[in-house]
Amino acid sequence: MSFAKLILFAMILQLAACGGGVTDDLLPSGEDKRPDVEPGSVGTQVGQLSPDFNVQDTLDNSHMLSTELVSADAVVLYFTMWCPICDSHTSHMRSTIIPDFPNVRFFLVDYVSGSISASRAAQLSNGYATSTVFVDTHQTLFNLYNASMGTVVVIDSTGIVQMNEDYKDGVKLRQTLDALP
């Protein structure tokens, strides 16, 4: 039995080594480690001036950030891959936040479908026919904003990024939109 225990222990150690060892989750940190941002610099972190972009939607219309911002208080991007959490976030956003901010443009960014037709099909099958969905065919926006599944980005009318993080429960998004200049 002791030999068997030894073998098992060795296997566990080996697996731990393969998996990168102890992770940060064992001792979570609450320290704020966000990097400092130089105000006015161009970038996609909060406080930076967002780069402009041009992207097609699922109806093959072209959207340029700077153009959208001319007539809106802000642009909100939500990065979706049509998954359960994405659906939960977008449903919540659609029902509880979007109606309260009529002068803010909300866009879903589909970074997984890879083509306008596939993205349109996913949009319809997931019940978002009335939403405007950007087709991020080459993951340009996804990489530009260093996004992930569920990331929400808020860019105010002056082009400043006001939020760039996970949607979570939507409270941060609402606070951000309420505080728009």
Place this chain on the structure above:
Amino acid sequence: MKYRRTVALLLGATCLSAPTVWAASCCGGGSATSMIMPKFAKAMIDVSLDAENYNGYWDADGNYREDPPGSDLNQYRLNLGYAYRLASRWQTSVVLPYVWNSNQYAGLSSNTQGLGDMKLNLVYEAFDGIKCVWKVRKPEDLIPAVYYGLSLTVPTGISPYDDVDNSFDITGRGFYRLDANVLLDKTIYPWNVSLLFAYGKYLERSVNREYGNYVEPYSKQLGDRVQATATFGYTYFLEEMDTLTFSLAYSYLQEDAGTIDGRTDPSSMMEKNSIATTVAYSTMDRDWVVKGTWSHSEPDSGWGKNFPVTDIITMGVSYVFR
């Protein structure tokens, strides 16, 4: 380039993974939901391999939705388990999974691997003698074997809060969880029934990073979790008293909405119903058990909420030290 994928798809592995294919009921050789080694055994080694295939998901309203065309999402888990008897009524065990993700999702493709979340178990057996009987001769023969257990899930896997560039790397949820378990197991040969009830509570933690990006720190806690499994089995005796046990199980799992900085996070609740069938072969002395399990979730509305639909095939073998 960073490929981020749905946490929920991976949660299937890390939060819903079936218990390692444990060897036996108190008699040995036995049921699908037993999480423990047989009475009087000194130790047990268990190795199993799960192959989980994803097939769409249920949204928050319970409606079934298909994955995008061309999607092929799979996760494979190698589970290593070791159980050890501490005393005549006490046993402890550890299960460590290693996870491989193999995914083709719409236009994305990824193959990654890593350690999963480890589980430590402590079980108290509320009985001294074998509770399996051949015939009911007196009322006491109907008394089941009762186990009370505590399980601690340790976040040894790779979570969204780790330093990961790629969400395809995720193999764990990132939270400690403490479960209280009760298992009732009764065998009146050749029939077996077992009921498992588990209640789990996640520990709150701080988060200052999401998918490798530092964010404004916040505290997060996943919702309480309830799992109930009922198993019904039949044991067929082969020559020389080797056995084949066939089991059918129904399992219900629910996780409440979690909290973020104390506020309810409505996107985090989930629910899943599944059925499983198991075939287990055991040698006469019940030392070796080889099991195969197919766990199925119905790709139809009403079988779950806010969670992926999956099929899991598990093959496992265990050996009991006397």
